[in-house]
Amino acid sequence: MQGVHPLVTVKRTVSAPAAQQPEQGFLPVPVLPPREVRDGFGFPARQRARRTPGLSLLVMDVTAALTAVPTLPHPLLAAPLLLAVLWLNARAALYRPAAVPAVLDELPAVCARIAVSWCAVAALVAALSPAHALSVLTLLAGCVLQAAASCAGRGVVHWRRRRDLVRSPAAALVVGPAATAQRVAAAFLRRPECGLRPVGVLADDMTGGAGLPVLSTDEEVRRAVVQNGVRAVLLVGPAGEHGPLVRELAEAGCALWEVDTHVPSYDRAGSPAYEEADRSADDLSTCPAAWPCAASERIAGFSCHRLDTGRPAVGPAKRILDVLVSGVLLLLAAPVLLACAVVLRVSEGPGVVFRQERVGKDGLPFTLLKFRSHRPADAHEAATRWSVSGERDMSRFCRFLRRSSLDELPQLWNVFRGDMSLVGPRPERPYFVATFSQAHPGYAARHRMPTGITGLAQIQGLRGDTSIEDRARFDNAYIDDWSLWQDVCILLRTAAALVRPTGS
Secondary structure, three states: OOOOOOOOOOOOOOOOOOOOOOOOOOOOOOOOOOOOOOEEEEOOOOOOOOOOEEEHHHHHHHHHHOHHHHOOHHHHHHHHHHHHHHHHHHHHHOOOOOOOHHHHHHHHHHHHHHHHHHHHHHHHHHHHOOOOOOOHHHHHHHHHHHHHHHHHHHHHHHHHHHHHHHOOOOOEEEEHHHHHHHHHHHHHHHHHHHEEEEEEEEOOOOOOOOOEEEEEHHHHHHHHHHHHHHEEEEEEOHHHHHHHHHHHHHOOOOEEEEEEEOOOEEOOOOOEEEEOOOOOOHHHHOOOOOEEEEEEEEEEEEEEEEEOOOOOOOOOOHHHHHHHHHHHHHOOOHHHHHHHHHHHHHHHHHOOOEEEEOOOHHHEEEEEEEOOOOOOOOOOHHHOOOOOOOOOOOHHHHHHHHHHHHHHOOOOHHHOOOOEEEEEEOOOOOHHOOOOOOOOHHHHHHOOOOEEEEEEEHHHOOOOOOOOOHHHHHHHHHOOOOOOOHHHHHHHHHHHHHOOOOOO
16 A cells, blocks of 8 residues: 555544455455466467458448449538448447348348438438438439448348358357257257357266267366367356356357247147246356346347357547546646645645555556545555545545545546546445455446446445445446447536535
């Protein structure tokens, strides 16, 4: 612990919510400890497939939009047309193609969004320059030309991807009851165009009959993964005792697919009656954690759900926003930073900036910066005490810093450096992260994204001594629904909340 001054003692402190205070012999608890290796067992790290069909589809859509430019009354109208098409397609997930793509499946969505984009451009031209309004013939010609070019380009991309799937299918393990797993594996092997080639079955029992080898030990699974280059896991039933193994495969880079093997039958009245209608919700939980599922897809005739085990696709936009905004704010707030530092140095003595270890993205520690508004009794108290109970032990200026949140201003430097983000889950000390991760399911998942100065939980009033369970829920909801516009909205609401400061 750096920068902890022992002269001033904090007399009243508040213990952490839902956490017990440690004994004096406290030892730091690792936040996200490395995955334990059982008897020398461990999967090799495997990078995810680098195929980027989304980028190829985007290029085709741009090319198709440019082919329709000659039908426009002015070339500059191509810009709003292109932006409208790309935005609508991205909102419809048309740059995240299905596991087995087909251009005919996308045809209605692609054509509809092209038509909407052309109508929007026509309305814009009619509003700004009625004399140059687009005729009905121009609208039809542009829509048809762009739709034909877009579908043709997408057809080429999908054809090449299907060819690659047949030539280089991804090796897969099938997890579940042996008999069901063997049946599903045989169905996938009969359909090579699905791009998944089962190479083994991971089951608790050995009575699956003839077919692929049944793997029962960790060493057999590891050998299969290494020798066959396994890149996918098909879950056809409860993972059972192999749940931790499935999680390790996912962490090693394997894609997880949940396969619904329950085929509906029909009674004499014609109403669907599932063969196993009495199965419970617990039976459907085939993975060791509640990973979110993508939309259902048909692969080899089965209804399959891709389990999202990775981190949200944030991209560079969030980092660009952080650098620009934090850089500008550092320049604008430089006089305020200097004034606060001078007043603190004169009134409180040395140690103006408070440095404390916090936990950031992926559980990695970093040093958080704040203006010092109070001094813990020692490093142990600073690491394990939740917050100061009252403000009577602080000077008037320190109370002002906390109530106005000006003590958080040095964290702009953390953002500029890349230690954290402007918006994200608030970073916490290692001791509390370890404690809360054990007490509250989902708390550790907050570290999928960079931590932030403010976040969705904070603008909901979850600051200071408030519910940790509620914080974790709002933080994970922010990560799951992340968008750049959501970051902007949270920043604006935070700025508005500063008018009504409540401290931190």
